[in-house]
Amino acid sequence: MAIQRVGIIGSGIMGSGIAEVAARTGHEVVLRSRKRESADDMVAKLAKSLGKQVEKGRLDEAERDAVLGRVTATDDLGALAGCDLVIESVVEDLEVKKALFAELDGIVGADAILATNTSTLPVVEMAVATGRPDKVCGVHFFNPAPAMSLVELVRPLTASDETMATVRAFAETCGKKPVEVQDRAGFIVNALLFPYLNNAVRLLENGTASRDDIDEAMKGGCNFPMGPFALLDLVGLDTSLAILDALYEEFRDPNYAAVPLLRRMVSAGRLGRKSGSGFHDYSR
């Protein structure tokens, strides 16, 4: 089955990015947010982002209009009924995601695939919350989704080969390079990345070096495009903490035990770019 109509749930950083990718690569997109204003706001941001591409000469006006014409915003989960694939990208909370999958199962058609963009949570738990565990998997985009080429396709024990082949074809149609990974917390990238990010916070907390020197060291010494604190702010400190907690819960490896400073920053509401401040300040 080729995916034509894609439902995206969640109007945060990732939901918006995935919606842009899917619409730009010719898919019909239904964007669902709990609040109608948030869904409309996502479309307005997409229009703005496409407008910038037109100004830079990377897109013509007819293409921009065609992309926007393929996107529908809604606050009604029922509007996802005709989708071939639904990708949820709501808050990293297993109970919220399981309840959403159970509800979606009663809405979409019998052949539809339900996917999660979770960074770490057990996909199998979402699969068994539905009556179609063979048609549930992870389709994990990276941030920012329009710019990052990787998609991790996460295979829970329950997924069929056909489901995995269909989402692979979808990711390729989106212009991405998919890799397949078993359903283990953190998959490939976050299992390797988060001990590094967590240990960067530890170096800051124990006074080994300053924030800027740690960021500078990893850019200049490892040729990384940004330092760990800039990356944590981009990911979101709440999402980063949820990822570390899920990794620790699964493996009990001390490298995954979130450093207290990170937890305190989240309690203080310093979530990174999305809240205007995190390890760096974005208010100006």
Ligand SMILES: NC(=O)c1ccc[n+]([C@@H]2O[C@H](COP(=O)([O-])OP(=O)(O)OC[C@H]3O[C@@H](n4cnc5c(N)ncnc54)[C@H](O)[C@@H]3O)[C@@H](O)[C@H]2O)c1
């Ligand atoms: N931020 C990243 O770099 C990144 C990268 C890849 C995957 N992810 C994953 O994508 C998902 C979303 O992350 P994000 O960074 O876009 O988060 P975000 O905080 O930007 O957005 C979260 C969205 O979830 C919605 N939401 C919150 N509580 C909800 C509830 N109880 N029911 C329904 N919706 C609810 C919010 O309204 C918002 O639209 C998470 O599973 C995360 O692990 C994040």
